[in-house]
Amino acid sequence: MYKYTKEVMSPKFVGKEVTLRGWVYRKREQKDIIFILLRDSEGVIQITVRKGTKPFKEAEKLSIESSFIVRGVVKEDKRAPGGFELEAKEIKIIHLAERFPITRDVSKSFLLDVRHLWIRSRKMNSILKVRSKVMKYIREFFDKRGFVEISPPMFVSGACEGGATLFEVKYFDDKVYLTQSWQLYAEAVIFSIDKIYTIAPSFRAEKSRTIRHLTEYWHAEAEIAFADLDDVMKLEEDLLCEICKRVKKECKEELEILKVDLTKFKKVKKPFPRLKYEEVLERLRKKGFKMKFGEDLGYDEEKAIAAEIGGPFFIYAYPKETRAFYCKAYEDNKELVKAVDLLVPRIGELASGSERIDDKEELIRRIKELKMDPKQYEWYIDLRRYGSVPHAGFGLGIERLLAWLLDLESVQDAIPFPRTLTRTYP
Numbered sequence: 001m002y003k004y005t006k007e008v009m010s011p012k013f014v015g016k017e018v019t020l021r022g023w024v025y026r027k028r029e030q031k032d033i034i035f036i037l038l039r040d041s042e043g044v045i046q047i048t049v050r051k052g053t054k055p056f057k058e059a060e061k062l063s064i065e066s067s068f069i070v071r072g073v074v075k076e077d078k079r080a081p082g083g084f085e086l087e088a089k090e091i092k093i094i095h096l097a098e099r100f101p102i103t104r105d106v107s108k109s110f111l112l113d114v115r116h117l118w119i120r121s122r123k124m125n126s127i128l129k130v131r132s133k134v135m136k137y138i139r140e141f142f143d144k145r146g147f148v149e150i151s152p153p154m155f156v157s158g159a160c161e162g163g164a165t166l167f168e169v170k171y172f173d174d175k176v177y178l179t180q181s182w183q184l185y186a187e188a189v190i191f192s193i194d195k196i197y198t199i200a201p202s203f204r205a206e207k208s209r210t211i212r213h214l215t216e217y218w219h220a221e222a223e224i225a226f227a228d229l230d231d232v233m234k235l236e237e238d239l240l241c242e243i244c245k246r247v248k249k250e251c252k253e254e255l256e257i258l259k260v261d262l263t264k265f266k267k268v269k270k271p272f273p274r275l276k277y278e279e280v281l282e283r284l285r286k287k288g289f290k291m292k293f294g295e296d297l298g299y300d301e302e303k304a305i306a307a308e309i310g311g312p313f314f315i316y317a318y319p320k321e322t323r324a325f326y327c328k329a330y331e332d333n334k335e336l337v338k339a340v341d342l343l344v345p346r347i348g349e350l351a352s353g354s355e356r357i358d359d360k361e362e363l364i365r366r367i368k369e370l371k372m373d374p375k376q377y378e379w380y381i382d383l384r385r386y387g388s389v390p391h392a393g394f395g396l397g398i399e400r401l402l403a404w405l406l407d408l409e410s411v412q413d414a415i416p417f418p419r420t421l422t423r424t425y426p
C-alpha cells in the first residue's frame with residue numbers, strides 16, 4: 001500500500017521497502033546518481049537513484065512537478081533533508097510536467113497570478129493545514145461551552161456594517177446583497193438557542209488595498225442572549241488563548257516551516273489589557289497623532305497603540321459615530337457605545353463586538369438618525385417586540401487571525417484563493 005513521506009521518515013522504517021506517490025519538488029543530477037525530492041501532502045523526502053539501476057532512465061525523464069510513484073528502501077542519512085532517504089528500486093511516471101512557471105526569483109504578484117500552482121508550495125501547504133486546525137479549535141472551543149453552530153444566509157436584504165461596503169447582487173428581478181456579517185440573523189436565533197456561533201464567509205466591497213482587507217473573508221462569530229460587554233471580552237480572551245495554546249502545541253511542524261516567531265505566544269496572557277477609547281486617544285496624541293474625539297482609529301493608529309501594548313488587548317467604549325447602528329449606548333453617557341475591538345500587534349483589529357440595542361424605540365431612533373430605511377429592518381425591529389433580552393456578540397476575521405499567528409505579510413496568504421479589489425482570478 002502507499003505510504004506518506006512523514007510516516008516513513010522514522011527509524012522504524014529503516015531497511016523496509018515502501019511505495020510513495022507524489023510530485024518532483026527538486027531534482028539534482030550528478031554523473032552516477034540522481035537526487036529527487038519527492039513532495040506529497042505530508043512533506044518531502046530525498047529519493048536516490050543510482051546509475052545502472054532499473055529506475056535511472058525514468059528518473060532522468062522526470063521534470064519539476066511531474067507526478068510519479070516510487071518503490072524503494074528507506075535509509076537513514078544525516079545529509080538528506082529530514083535525515084532519511086529512499087533508495088529507488090522502481091519509478092513509475094504518472095505525468096511528465098511541462099516547464100513549471102514558478103522559479104526562485106518570481107514576484108509576489110506573479111505568485112498571486114499563479115495561486116493555483118503556488119498552492120503546492122510548502123508555505124501554502126503549511127498555512128492551509130494551520131487554517132484547518134484553527135477552524136477546528138474554534139469549533140471545539142464553542143462546542144465545549146455548549147454553543148450551537150448556526151449557518152446564516154449569504155444573500156441578505158440589508159446592510160449590517162454600513163452601505164459603503166455592500167456587494168449588490170442581481171436576484172431575478174430584484175436586488176439583494178452579500179452578507180457582511182451573520183449578526184442580525186444571529187440576533188433572531190438567540191431567542192431559540194441562547195448561545196450560538198458560526199464560521200462562514202462574509203463579503204465586503206472593500207476598496208482599500210491593505211495587508212488586512214479581502215472582499216471575501218471567513219468570519220467566526222458568536223452571539224449570546226443575556227450577555228454583556230464584559231462577557232464578550234472574556235469569551236474573546238478565552239478563545240484567543242485556547243487557539244494560541246493549541247497552535248503552539250499542535251502545529252509545531254508548520255510553525256517551523258513558516259519560521260514563525262514564537263515570542264508572540266508569551267504575550268498572550270489573561271486578562272488582556274482593557275483600554276477605553278478616550279484613554280487610547282490620549283496615548284495616541286502623546287505619540288503625535290492628531291485625533292479628535294469621534295474619529296475612528298485607522299490602521300496607522302491601531303499599529304502604533306498595538307506596538308506600545310505588545311500583545312493582544314481590548315479597546316472599548318467607542319463614540320457612537322464610529323460604530324454600526326445596532327450598538328447599545330452607555331446609560332450614563334449616550335455618546336459612547338458598549339462596543340469593543342480586540343487588537344494585536346502588526347495587524348491591529350482582529351475582532352469587533354458589542355452589546356446590541358434591545359429596546360425597540362431606541363433602535364428605531366438610531367436607524368432613523370443614520371438615515372437608514374426602517375422598512376428593510378422591520379423583521380429585525382420585531383425581535384425587540386417579543387420578549388426582547390439584553391444580548392451581545394462579536395465577530396473575528398479568520399485571515400487576520402492567521403496572518404498574526406503565522407507572521408504572514410498579508411491576509412491574502414491566509415486563504416487559498418484571495419479575493420480583493422483587483423483580484424478574482426484564479
Ligand code: 4AD
Binds near residue numbers: 204215352400
Ligand atoms: O468589525 P466588523 O465589521 O464587525 C462585524 O461585522 C460585526 N457584525 C461582528 C459581530 O459583532 N458579530 O468585522 C469583524 C471582523 C473584523 O474585526 C476583522 O477581523 C474582520 O471581521 N474583517 C475583515 N477581514 C478581512 N477583510 C475584510 N475586508 C474585513 N472586514 C472585517
Ligand code: MG
Binds near residue numbers: 351
Ligand atoms: Mg470592526
